[in-house]
Amino acid sequence: MKPWEQYLADHREAAVSELVDFLRIPAISSLKEHMGDVAAAAEWTAERLRRAGIENVQVMPTPGPGGAGHPVVYGDWLHAAGKPTVLIYGHFDVQPVDPVNLWTNPPFEPTIRDGRIYARGAGDDKGNMLIPILVAEAFLKSEGKLPVNLKFIFEGQEEIGSPQFVPFVGANKELLEADLVISADGAQESETQPILLVGFKGLVPLQIDVYGAKTDLHSGIYGGAVANPIHALVRLLDGLRSPEGKIQAPGFFDDVVDLTEADRAQIAAVPFDEAKYFADLGVSAGFGEPGYTTVERAWARPTLEINGIWGGFQGEGVKTVLPNEAHAKITCRLVANQDPDQIYRVIEAHLNKAAEETPGVRVVVKQLPGHAYPYLMPADHPANRLVGEVLTEMYGNPPHYVRMGGSVPVLMAFLRQLGIYTVTLAFALEDERHHAPDEFLRLASFERGKVAFGEVWERIAERGLE
Amino acid sequence: MKPWEQYLADHREAAVSELVDFLRIPAISSLKEHMGDVAAAAEWTAERLRRAGIENVQVMPTPGPGGAGHPVVYGDWLHAAGKPTVLIYGHFDVQPVDPVNLWTNPPFEPTIRDGRIYARGAGDDKGNMLIPILVAEAFLKSEGKLPVNLKFIFEGQEEIGSPQFVPFVGANKELLEADLVISADGAQESETQPILLVGFKGLVPLQIDVYGAKTDLHSGIYGGAVANPIHALVRLLDGLRSPEGKIQAPGFFDDVVDLTEADRAQIAAVPFDEAKYFADLGVSAGFGEPGYTTVERAWARPTLEINGIWGGFQGEGVKTVLPNEAHAKITCRLVANQDPDQIYRVIEAHLNKAAEETPGVRVVVKQLPGHAYPYLMPADHPANRLVGEVLTEMYGNPPHYVRMGGSVPVLMAFLRQLGIYTVTLAFALEDERHHAPDEFLRLASFERGKVAFGEVWERIAERGLE
Incomplete structure (x- = not known):
């Protein structure tokens, strides 16, 4: 066992205990009343980096148009002369917790059951982002140095679409300069099957308000x-959608790069048990855009989903009211080469045209903050090859090259602003209820992630990234 | 000035003060947490009847399938030998108050501004129902007797459709036996124009739950x-409705008695300033069933309105959630001769058929408690003639014979169970925001109502009801 591995093994229980501490902070970035908690999570992260031996640690503000946004945490260790510099990314903010009554345990009272830790943020992303800090500490405490130069950048607004972090990246190009980003935000397919993420969807959120x-x-x-x-x-x-689920706004699909037969074959090669997928979710049938498989819909086709709707009386019993307003929130997920602002305008135009045919009400459509561009990484990038090798050794299976329906706006920012691709190295699993009640992380994944980070850094040091 | 009028004049300020007390009780019948408040309003009413000199006052339970319902208050004075017996009806429960932030003053802290008393229940129906109690007291304290035999029956569940009060009427036929019901629940057209209500719509409420x-x-x-x-x-x-607003469930209109040309002429004869109506409401245009005027739609055509909708994320900002349930509450207003249970079945069948074409979700449609049959009273009923006479003298204008979109399920129960029609004698006005924030009652209407009740009782005593 290498010294850093021994150090991690010796500190395994302490690390879990630290994760529990970290998960107690209700850092919900979308709710104003939790701004202080997001800041507390930033301070916790900074303190943990310092304790690990990382240098130049600082909590940095993100000025936004409406006042200060959630802070960013930076730190580095740059003494591996001649070796590549890797920028580690993750986020310490979490999703809201409603409906809170569906949680088995309160979402910010982390509970370990059956080798899993249940809490909001367990897998998305606190558990994942703590791993590289622990591994860096293990190298520094056991060997006195890191195999590569490391920069850490953690944000507190990923769950609201990184509205101020994306400009922060553009404004701090020199600070963040690196040869590769490793993102600690993502998931593996299962306990036996690793994946390499090569595509994320973009995002554009909007709201419709109707007044009577x-x-x-x-x-x-x-x-x-x-x-x-x-x-x-x-x-x-x-x-907005046909009865069959096809998005109706004219122009919505104009910039979509259609899937080639090769793309569809690559996606179909990833094992997928559709019956089990729907049974696990508890739904009787699939639903989505005609002409595409379930996986294609989820990975590679743009979507429009109503995230919330409300208006009038929601209490028990009956209230004979004709309410004077109603509201809905929508997010669209985008694929290459859709532009989020352009897609917003397409939907806005469609809704405004429909509103003209809806007398007696006033319709207000507005874009919400947090757009993201779709992202696609070349499958044969050196980092994909090298990380794929480590994953193959760890799991005994080569990774599937997959795309994801989720959006990580900063990946596009790293590519556009810093000119570097991101490889994702994260060990949450897809069934762990991210964004939903009873989110959890398998503790075995937490251990596996530590080994993976150490191995990847050593291999980058040995072979470089050319 | 007659003695009873003098008594009322001498106790005018005390009466307002009592109304303020009564309005402080948050007797929201639709919310379980206010059950105790509804009971408190019943006790307040009973105590007030006793103090007025009414006899046999009792708070009576209404047993329901799910346990006790909101109580009923009964009282009588039956010493006017040879004179008709009049059953006075009203309700002491109120609507919910949300959205509470739109109230100028808290809804249960009654506030008098510009000769108006603002509070939930001011006009619907506490202010109206207190009037006959005050007038009975005035007769008994000043003259020692009432001109007619009176029975009082006040309920605490009108705002939820009287689910247990309607069977209560059927189960207490002897107790409630009378020659006429006078309902203290309703409104006049304006400060200068009285009305006689000859028609109410029926009601059937339902809920749709969709699960994913x-x-x-x-x-x-x-x-x-x-x-x-x-x-x-x-x-x-x-x-459920066409883009133009026509209800789509097959069979919905089967039992509707269409308006005759005479009916339409009578409705058109009631002055109505459509431009002002919409301007007062703050809407740019009307909307409703094609082929009918605004007044016909409101008074004489059945309707289907979504009263509330909710699902997913309703907070500030963005939450990228695909929610697993969504809900809506609906009420239909019915006209003669629609049957509420039959109409529920028609809508349920329409929704269930549509649900079959909506894969991947489970749809549950359920009828909510509180149906009501539509009601129509002959315009030339002796009580209408006699009350019309009093109103004409008080206002200087003969009343319009109008129908209302609102439902009072008990009117049909009084007719079906007791065989007696109901004349409405209530002095709220239509602009006083019943069921909405900033509900109010003009204090001048409160005074006018007292005179009207006294005059009507005296005239019934003089001329009978044949």
């Missing part, structure tokens, strides 16, 4: 004679 | 491949 009368009205007195904003909203929303 | 996967999912990972219950719900809801 000045106040809520009695639905008996005014119903049938005054437009109901909920009816208008459901009409607008229903017009 | 076992848990909320990441909309990036699963979006486009797994059915989204919100999309399914908006599709089902949009299919």
Whole structure:
């Protein structure tokens, strides 16, 4: 056992205990009342980097148009002369927790059951992002040095689309200069099957607000004679997709690079048990864009999903109200070469046209912050080959080259601003309920991730990235 | 000035103060946490009846299938030998108050501004129902007797459709036996124009629940491949009405008695300023069933309105969730001769058929408690003639004979179970924001109502009801 591996083995329980501490911080970046918690998670991260022996650690503000955004944590160790420099990326913010009543344990009281740690952020992304810090510490404490030069950059706004972190990257090109980004945000396919992520979808979020009368009205007195904003909203929303699930806004698909037969064959080669997939989710049938397989829909086709809807009375029983407003939030996932701002304009135009045919209400469509460009990495990039080799040795299987429906806006920013690709090295698994109640991380994955990071750094040091 | 009028004049300020007390009780019948408040409003009413000199006052339980329902308050004074017996009806429960942030003052802290009292229940119906109690007291304290025999019956579940009060009426026929019901629940057209209500719509409430996967999912990972219950719900809801607002469920209109040319002429004879109506509501245009005027839509055509919708993320910012459930509440208003249970079945069948064409989700449609039959009273009923006479003298204008979109399920129960029609004598006005934020009652209406009740009782005593 190498010294750094021995160090990690000796500190295994302490590391879990530290993860529990980290998970207690309710760093929900989308909710204003949790801004202080996101800042606390940043301080925790900075302190942990310093304790690991990382140098130049600093919590950096991200100025935004509406005031300060969530902070960024930077640190580095740059004494591996002649070796490549690797920029490690991850995020310490988490998703909201509602509906909180569906959690078995409170989301910020981490609980270990059956070798799994349950908490919001366990796998997305606190568990993953803690791993490279622990591994760097293991090298520095056991061998006094790292095999490569490392820079760490952790953000606190990934879950809201990195609105200020993306410009931060552009404004700090020299600080972040590196030969490769390794992202500690992602997942492996299963406990036996590794993956290399080569594609992420882009993202554009928007909101529709429909307004009717000045106040809520009695639905008996005014119903049938005054437009109901909920009816208008459901009409607008229903017009966004065909009954079969095809997005209807004209121009939406104009810039989509259609899948080639080779692409479809590569996707079909990844084992996928559709019946099990739907059974595990508890749904009776699939649903999606006609002409594509379930995996193609999820990985390689753009989507439009209503994330939330609300209006009128939601309580128990009956309230005979004709409400005066109704709202919906939508996110679209995009594929190469869709441009998020252009796609927003296409949907806005479609909704505004439909609104003209919806009398008696006022419709307001607005883009929400947090867009992301779609991202695609060459499958034969040297980092993919080298990481693929390590994963093959660890799992006994070569990785599948997969795309993901999720969006990591910063990957496109690293590519556009710094000119470097990102390889993802993260060990959450796809069934671990990210963004949903009872999110968890397998502790075995936490261990596996440590070995993987150490091996990858050593191999980059030996062979370089050319 | 007659003695009872003098008594009312002498106690005018005390009466307002009592109304303020009564309005402080947050008797929201639709919310379980307010059950105790509804009971408190019942006790307040009973105590007030006793203090007025009414006899046999009792708070009576309403046993329901799921346990005790909101109580009923009964009282009588039956010493006017040879005179008709009048049953006075009203309700002491109120609507919910959300969105509470739109209230100028807290809804249960009654506030008097510009001769108006603002509070939830001011006009619907606490202010109206207190009037006959005050007038009975005035007769009993000033003259020692009432001109007619009176029975009072006040309920605490009108705002949820009187699910247990309607059977209560059937189970207490002897107790409630009378020659006429006078309902203190309703409104006049304006400060200068009285009305006689001859028609109310029926009501049937229902809920649609749509379920998808076992848990909320990441909309990036699963979006486009797994059915989204919100999309399914908006599709089902949009299919309930045509783009123009015509209800689509086959069979919905089968039992509707179409308006005759005479009916339409009578409705058109009631002055109605459509431009002002929409301007007052703050809407740019009307919307409703093609082929009918705004007033016909509101008074005499059945309606289907979504009262509330919810699902997924409703917070600030963005949450990339594919939610696993979505819900909507609907009420239909019915006209003669639609049967509420039959109409529910028609809509349920339409929704279930649509659900079959909506894969990947489970749709549950359920009727909610509180149906009501539509109600129509002969315009030339003796009580209408007699009350019309009093109103004409008080306002200087004869009343319009109008129908209302609102439902009072008990009117049909009084007719079906007791065989007696109900004349409405209530002095709220239509612009007073019932069921909405900033509900209010003009104090002048409160005074006017007292005179009207006294006059009507005296005239019934003089002329009978034949």
